[in-house]
């Protein structure tokens with residue numbers, strides 16, 4: 073059974089691992105996506121993270137299909153702030169043609185991601201944009217409410233504006249969402265915790281060289297829930313740690329001695345997932361897990377007891393050697 077967590081400051085209990093759906097409908101086809109989502113649900117994953125921009129605008133409708141008949145059995149987060157490129161048949165054809173290559177070539181995927189990231193647009197928040205965006209998300213998802221509605225990469229100025237705060241309160245009182253979150257930078261989270269009680273959850277990139285979660289909770293003076301992502305990331309900790317191991321066989325020995333087996337990539341991925349689960353032990357760690365192998369692996373780690381030694385080991389491996397920066 074996947075470990076569960078009661079999220080501080082909320083009435084929600086979630087699986088400790090969540091399914092991140094940024095690639096659903098773009099890199100990952102609808103059919104592959106639906107079978108991975110169904111498998112994750114059957115294995116006990118209850119948290120699903122999506123946004124209007126994900127999958128070049130295709131992710132929310134696919135999640136809507138997945139949700140049929142099980143809306144009340146999952147926790148659903150969607151967002152406002154980033155919009156996808158206009159949906160058109162030409163773009164869909166490009167994704168369909170590129171999929172087989174993107175599945176195997178992470179270098180190409182990186183380039184493709186950059187191109188698609190430039191097609192997404194981050195817009196300033198207004199009350200009208202917020203209320204229209206959630207209505208459209210709910211339509212696409214075929215849902216009456218979100219468990220979590222997140223401001224997606226908000227500016228520090230936008231998240232403290234009175235009209236934005238009022239629009240978010242209206243969403244809560246209107247029953248369109250149960251909780252409000254900030255999904256963005258640590259700087260944005262710092263500002264948000266100081267601006268009223270409306271922001272209850274914070275979605276942040278996992279970062280082995282910094283641990284802002286306890287600082288944020290102390291600053292807020294109230295319980296906060298955290299959702300972390302980019303544990304492996306295409307340009308993130310995994311690739312950089314693997315690069316540094318090439319010159320430092322003694323580091324690989326430390327990883328092996330700590331019980332992380334398999335090839336180097338598998339051992340490092342497992343260590344980083346353990347570290348992420350340990351460093352956000354009261355929250356949810358998001359991973360992309362559309363491949364069956366990755367999903368089985370990540371879920372298996374989420375069924376084990378937390379391993380606090382993973383934090384110490386990664387800290388030791390990265391300290392003074394590699395600068396690890398997660399890509400968001």
Ligand SMILES: NC(=O)c1ccc[n+]([C@@H]2O[C@H](COP(=O)([O-])OP(=O)(O)OC[C@H]3O[C@@H](n4cnc5c(N)ncnc54)[C@H](OP(=O)(O)O)[C@@H]3O)[C@@H](O)[C@H]2O)c1
Pocket residue numbers: 091092093094095121122225255256275300301302303304305306338341342358359360361362363364366367369370399400
């Ligand atoms: N709020 C924000 O601004 C923001 C930013 C970034 C991400 N997110 C959220 O976080 C989710 C996860 O994104 P991420 O960037 O953190 O991706 P990730 O989970 O680090 O995954 C990156 C890649 O690693 C692969 N992978 C997963 N498990 C693996 C394992 N055990 N071993 C080796 N490779 C593995 C995935 O493949 P497969 O998927 O093919 O299995 C994927 O290609 C997103 O989908 C999104 O929901 C939010």
